[in-house]
Amino acid sequence: MKIASWNINSVRFRIGIVEQFLREQAPDILCLQETKVIDPDFPHAPFEALGYRHNFINGQRMHHGVAILSKVPLVEDDRLDWQANGEARHLGVRLPNGVRLENVYVPAGGDIPDRELNPKFGQKLDFIERMTRWSESLRGPAILTGDFNIAPLECDVWNHKALLDVVSHTPVEVAALGGLQAAHGWVDLGRSFIAAPERYYTWWSYRAKDWEASDRGRRLDHMWASPEVARAATAHRVHEPCRSWIKPSDHVPIVTEFDF
Template sequence: MTFTLATWNINSVRLRMPLVERFLRSYQPDVLCLQETKCPDDLFPFEPLRAAGYEHIAIHGQKGYHGVATISRRPLEIVEKRRFCEIDDTRHLSVKLNAAGKTVLLHNFYVPAGGDEPDPEINPKFKHKLGFIDEMNGVRAGFDGESASILVGDLNIAPLEHDVWSHKQLLNVVSHTPIETAGLEAMRTGGGWADLMRHDVPYEQKLYTWWSYRAQDWAASDRGRRLDHIWSSPNMIGNLAEIEILREARGWDRPSDHVPVIMRMTD
C-alpha cells in the first residue's frame, strides 16, 4: 500500500477550486496541504472537497490573505495553529494522522514572501520573514519507534544553488539571498529534518515548483524556483518511494504560480 501526500500553494482556494477538484480526481492523494487559501474559515468550500471523498478537513484562514488547509481521506487530529512573530497571520497548521505505520505530526506552513527589497532595515516584510524563519527553529522533527514528523508547504525560499534558474543573478533577490537560504538550512538541519525532494535528486539538477506570472511564456523561459518543500524526520526516509513535481499544472486554465508536489511512501 502507498501513502500519498501533496502540497500546493493554490493562491485562492475558492477561485481555483475547479483546479483542486481536477487534481484530486486525477491523483487522489491521501492528504492535500494547501497554502495561500485566502479564505476566512466561515467561507471555506468544504462541500466540493467532501464530495470528492475528503471528509477530514482542518483549516486556518483569514479574509483575503495567507491561510492554510489540510484535507484528508484519513482522520485528522488538530494539534496546533501556531502564531509567529506576534502577528495573527494564518500561516501554520499542524495535525496528527496515521501513515506509514506511525503516528505522524504533519506541519503545513506558509512562510512570508518578504517583499522586494532584501534589507530588513528598510523593508518590514523582509524583517518579518527573517523573524519567522528564526522562530521556526522551535519546530523539530520529533520521532521515535511509533511516531514521526513531516513538514510541508510554501516556505518561500529556494535554498540551494540549483533550486533557482540562476544562482548568480538571484543572489540579491528575495527568496534566494544568502541570509534567507542560510537561515532556512540552519533551521532544517538543526531541527533534524530531511529534505525529501532532494533525497534522490542530485544537487546539481535543477528543481523548480514556482514560475512567475510575469513571464510571457513561463515554460519557454523556464525561470523557476523551488519554493515548495517536503521534509520529514529521519525515520520516514526509508518509506519514501517517489517525489513528483506536477509541472504541467502551471499550464492549466487560470493556474496558481506554484504547482503541486506529490510524495508517495510505502504505508
C-alpha cells in the same frame, strides 16, 4: 500514503484545477497554502464529493490561510503563530500512525533583502527563527511541508548569480533555512529523489508571457521529514503541467509517497 502540498493562490478562485488535480492524482492528503478565505466561506463541498471528509482549516482574508484536506482521519494538533501577529500561516495535524504533519506558509518577505529598509524581510527571518526554535524541541516522527518561500540551492533557481540579491535566494535566507533544517535533522525529500544539480522548480512568475519557454523558475515549495519518516518515503514528484491549466496558481503541487 500520498501527501501533496500546493500553494493554490485562492482556493475558491481555483477550485476547478484543485478538483482536476485530486481526480487525476488522488493524494490521500492535500496541504494547501494561501487559501485566501475565512473559515465559514471555505468550499468544503467539492472536497467532500471527492472523498476528502477529514478537513482542517485555518483561514484568513488577504494572502494567508492554510488547509489540510484528507481521506484518512486526522487529529488537529496545533496552530502556531510563527509570524507573531496572528496571521494564519500554520496548521498541524497528527496522522493515524502518530506522524505529525505540519503545513506552513512562510512569508514572502517583500522585495528588498534588508530588514532595516524592509520590515517584511525581517519578519520573514524572524518567522524562520521561531520555526527553528520549535524544531529544536520537536520530538517524534514528523513531516514539515508547504511554501517556504526560499530556494536554497543554486540549482533551485533559473539563474543563481542573477538572484543572489533577490528575496527568496539571498545568502541570509539560505543560511536561515539551513539552520532550520539542521535544528531537527530534517531530510529534504525533494532533493532525496531529485538530486542536485538536477533542475527542480515549483514556482514561475505570472509576469512571464510564456512561463514554460522562459522557464525562470524557483523551488519555493518543500517537503521535509524527520529521519525515521524519510526512510519510509518511496517517491516524490513535481506536477509541472498544473502550471498550464486554466486559471493556474503560480505554484505547482509536489507529492511524496510513503510506505506506511
